[in-house]
Amino acid sequence: MSTLVKNIIRFILFLLVQALVLDKVPPLHQFVKPYLYFLYILWLPFNTPRIGLMFISFAFGLCMDYLSGTPGLHAAPCVLIAYLRPFLLNVLMPQEKTELSYGEPGIASIGFAPYSVYVVLLTFIHHAYLVLIEWLQFGDFLFFIGKVAATTAVSLLMIFVTEVLFYRKSRFRTNAA
């Protein structure tokens, strides 16, 4: 399957899973809200141009917003993590040009520890910004801290489960292909 088709399918799947499954989960606590959709942005291929990366994330975030009802709320953090992603990958990636031999970020392509740092940081930034926007409307500092911490923890758990369940074969890009 070509990378383009694969990513289009992922785009739709992540949106539907978030909107139809995770958003329907009855709330356990006001802090706990499962988010998984932004994993799509973390999984985009290495060779996506940076401008393209941001526009894809913007479109993705906006679609998410219209499914959940507040336009702009999810799009802003999505664009932010799309902007920060290349910097982070530059720092975390091993010096030999792995981006040429692997398709997308994953445990296999950049190693377990760098990949965890990558996921944890971007998840945290995404939630901090998302909750910050929500928070600016109401203003309660404890709510801000608690919600960022709790949602990040839940998201990380779900990302871990996703990585284990849907093991991505890191295709070795050869010259023949």
Place this chain on the structure above:
Amino acid sequence: MRNIILFIRRFFILVVFFVLQGICIAILVRYNKTYEAVFANSATEITGRVDNQYNKVEYFFHLKKTNKQLSEENARLRNMLATNYIGPEVSTLHHLDTTFRDTTGKVRIFSWLPAKVVNNSFSEENNYLTLYRGEKQGVEKDMAVTGPDGIVGKVVLVSSNYCRVMSLLNRNSKVSAMLKKELYTGAVEWDGADPRFVTLKNIPKSAKVVKGDTVLTSNLSGNYPPGLMIGTVELVQSEQASNFYTMKVKTATNFFNLQYAYLIQNETWKEQKALEAQVTPK
């Protein structure tokens, strides 16, 4: 000039980033302030269709509960039927009439329109519902929405077949309420914490309130007909510093399994608004 172009080329990505962020925030702020995002109309129409499909599946699993709710409501309404009562004389038998003006000279104020709930959220900070009724069926902005058990919210966006309802579970929602027992009026709000409870404020301490008291919509509630069920008092908190109680109210509506709702049109609402606008300071 050349330097400016060089500068823009150099920081092009950063510029795009800020432009996109700006767009996001602009949409968000505009939407929250006026509830009228530019494309919200068409977007509601499309996502409404998706929600409708999803709801068809979900609806099936709730059939039993919905049935029970509807039949309970039927029973309650039947008990209120005029034919259940007979006055001291047979000639003064009451009649309910659906025409705008009936022959006894009564003017109709509220008309009701049933609607199917196709999308419902309760886990956000600001919750909204989508109903499968729109402009074509006569829905207007600011119409009140009530469920089989109690009030639900009010209409904030209308497209041709769907409307978006700001739920009671929304930080921006505010409904005037009264205690059934003593007719004190206060305001019902939501603090964003627990979808089962809302907060009733501004009830003076002279009111005698106990747990379990009924809270109804008041005659100051604007679009809501007075006397609709909101919920029952669960917890009364009295603070030393204020003369008012703050109460935790358990909502009568169960927002978790809401399937049908009624849109209520206040026929005299426009007239009332127009009159009130004349003395409101600008």
